[in-house]
Amino acid sequence: MDLSLSTRTVGDRTVVEVGGEIDVYTAPKLREQLVELVNDGSYHLVVDMERVDFLDSTGLGVLVGGLKRVRAHEGSLRLVCNQERILKIFRITGLTKVFPIHTTVDDAVAATD
Amino acid sequence: MATVELRFSAQPEHVRTARLVAAAVARRAGVEEAVLDEVRLAVGEACSRAVGLHRSHGLTDPVRVVLTEEEKVFSIEVGDGVPGPPGSGDETVPGMAAVLDPDVDGEDEMGLAVISGLVDDVEVTSGESGGVIRMRWPTAGGQDLP
Numbered sequence: 556m557d558l559s560l561s562t563r564t565v566g567d568r569t570v571v572e573v574g575g576e577i578d579v580y581t582a583p584k585l586r587e588q589l590v591e592l593v594n595d596g597s598y599h600l601v602v603d604m605e606r607v608d609f610l611d612s613t614g615l616g617v618l619v620g621g622l623k624r625v626r627a628h629e630g631s632l633r634l635v636c637n638q639e640r641i642l643k644i645f646r647i648t649g650l651t652k653v654f655p656i657h658t659t660v661d662d663a664v665a666a667t668d
Numbered sequence: 669m670a671t672v673e674l675r676f677s678a679q680p681e682h683v684r685t686a687r688l689v690a691a692a693v694a695r696r697a698g699v700e701e702a703v704l705d706e707v708r709l710a711v712g713e714a715c716s717r718a719v720g721l722h723r724s725h726g727l728t729d730p731v732r733v734v735l736t737e738e739e740k741v742f743s744i745e746v747g748d749g750v751p752g753p754p755g756s757g758d759e760t761v762p763g764m765a766a767v768l769d770p771d772v773d774g775e776d777e778m779g780l781a782v783i784s785g786l787v788d789d790v791e792v793t794s795g796e797s798g799g800v801i802r803m804r805w806p807t808a809g810g811q812d813l814p
Contacts, residue, residue: 576684578680578683578684578687578712578716579680579683579712579715579716579719579720580680580681580683580684609687609708609709609712611709611712611713611716611779611782612713612716612778612779612781612782613716613779615778615782616778640705644709644782647781647782647785647786648778648781648782648785
């Protein structure tokens with residue numbers, strides 16, 4: 556399965572819906588998408604991972620890279636994820652302390668702190 | 669003798685194939701269904717790391733994956749062809765460090781952190797002929813590793 560990406564704007568937030576597998580092969584596409592959004596002035600991103608089937612450290616690295624980019628513009632990068640097998644990867648790398656992780660897109664879009 | 673041995677050219681698109689093969693062989697060997705996700709992820713991490721090493725060192729050799737069903741244990745070895753000093757290889761940078769350290773790109777550094785967080789029985793070795801990541805999981809009928 557390949558990676559699917561779509562974006563939409565909700566208020567001042569940009570929601571990136573990701574589906575499929577994020578691995579060493581597909582992660583560059585996600586990186587390009589995040590870089591493009593930041594370059595176009597979208598600094599408050601919500602990455603919806605509910606339709607992600609697989610995530611590895613390459614994908615984590617891309618998300619970390621995205622976070623660094625938006626932070627450089629005092630922006631934010633929030634994740635939406637309820638899947639235990641995906642959440643586990645964030646936990647074992649300590650990244651749950653770095654990314655705000657929400658259960659719904661609405662929650663993530665409304666969050667301010 | 670290996671149950672299944674896989675060699676693939678060091679291209680990112682083949683890592684998924686290695687994951688699928690490893691998970692299929694692990695399932696047949698009796699690795700618990702709940703653990704197969706971990707097997708898939710750990711093999712993917714090890715293969716991604718090997719692919720990255722081969723590409724960054726300009727190696728054309730294939731990456732090796734050896735899947736072996738032993739009594740009560742299923743083992744996977746992922747070997748790269750990049751020589752290193754014996755005993756080295758543990759250059760794990762946890763995810764947090766990748767975020768906090770502006771010099772760390774993060775993408776190449778978290779693979780071993782994920783593997784060591786996922787797999788209880790893992791060994792990373794490095795020698796003149798290259799590095800090897802060995803991982804083992806118990807199979808049905810044998811909960812304790814020797």
